[in-house]
Amino acid sequence: MHEKSLIILSSIVLVLVVSASIFAQTILKKGQNSPSQIVAARKFAMKMLGANVGDLTGKIKTGNFKGVAANAGSIAALATFFPLAYEETYADVYPVQGSKYYYKGGLPDVGAAFENLKREAQALMRLSKSNDKAALEAQRGKMLGACGACHKLARGEN
Ligand code: HEC
Structure with missing residues (x-):
């Protein structure tokens, strides 16, 4: 050249x-407004996780196993975004209207916690190609275990 x-x-x-x-x-x-914006964004993304779990649960129930891939893929993608939004607790922003939850902090490794969720979501995504309902249900439970473990440790309730 x-x-x-x-x-x-x-x-x-x-x-x-x-x-x-x-x-x-x-x-x-x-800046002045950005902590509340970050908290709003991460809460919104958490709700997206919840919506995807609800949707894929229904798909497994009705036998639409292939359809699970889109939800599991969204969860895996969201998991890569979260560490950015959970670098700080932003305690001053709470309580947030319309939500009883807050971020307590105290995660030994935020990146690793979301990496774990991503791994479980990707495993679910791979399984969606199979016709194995029992395996899909088991992997769904394992993925929800990643949600629950973090909520127990790092999510406070007003
Ligand atoms: C590494 C930690 C972590 C993981 C993993 C995690 N969450 Fe959360 N979640 C939180 C925290 C912290 C809050 C509180 C939200 C806030 O104020 O930032 C929360 C809040 C929520 C909320 C309520 C939103 C609100 O109003 O605050 C839902 C719904 C939710 N999570 C669903 C899920 C689902 C479903 C998964 C798994 C697919 C998941 N979460 C995985 C930490 C986590």
């Missing part, structure tokens, strides 16, 4: 990197 086009290419890459990091700072900056 010519030197000139290399320079142009690298400045395009630089602009993209800079704008991506400015975007991230705007969303996650510790």
